[in-house]
Amino acid sequence: MKKLAAAALGSLMAGGMVMAQQTVPGMADRLAACIACHGKEGRATADGYYPRIAGKPAGYLLNQLQSFRDGRRRYPMMNYLLANLSDDYLQQIATFFAAQHPPYPPAVPSDAGAAVLERGRLLVSQGKPAQAIPACASCHGAGLAGVQPGIPGLLGLPRDYLNAQLGAWRNGERTARAPDCMGEIARALSPEEINAASSWLSAQPVPADYAPASAPSTPLPVACGSMPGTGAAR
Structure with missing residues (x-):
């Protein structure tokens, strides 16, 4: 390669x-x-x-x-x-x-245990309210398909890639335009939590109609440089 x-x-x-x-x-x-x-x-x-x-x-x-x-x-x-x-x-x-929309391959079954996958599902769908960490779904959409113009979908990505990118944000190796919302979120997650979320996300099938929403359905829970004017500052 x-x-x-x-x-x-x-x-x-x-x-x-x-x-x-x-x-x-x-x-x-x-x-x-x-x-x-x-x-x-x-x-x-x-x-x-x-x-x-x-x-x-x-x-x-x-x-x-x-x-x-x-x-x-x-x-x-x-x-x-x-x-x-x-x-x-x-x-x-x-x-x-x-503009390219080739079909997604079938999801790869996860080798993570049931407890790890459930932890990941909860992080993706609920976040960590006590620590003011938003759910992935609150920004990336209820179907995790992303939102125009600047938020990507999370399904159909390999676990290794998701782990690598969240880890890079957590360690400061990857940054984005301020306010760097993903950097803040990743730094608040433990390596075990990152692995759980990545394991669950990578094991989910991608719906046939998977496509980013045209706009957020509700205000984003945090301000984010990739979507200026759509989120509240914490």
């Missing part, structure tokens, strides 16, 4: 970053480096690490591309690939993948 990604990256770079600053035809052909890791149409691959990007809200995808370019998220290949790309071109990439 690394050789394939490197070859695709080399092909893209050979095309010239000057072209990346322009609106060009054949967008799918231009995204060979993305597809090498994230799979055809951005549907993800079976290695359990690279996430699905197909069908995510375009605003969310743009935020992540900008974060990799600007150093708020760190992964060497992504940082290098995006370093010289303009906001306009990143928007084109985000819009392309947001």
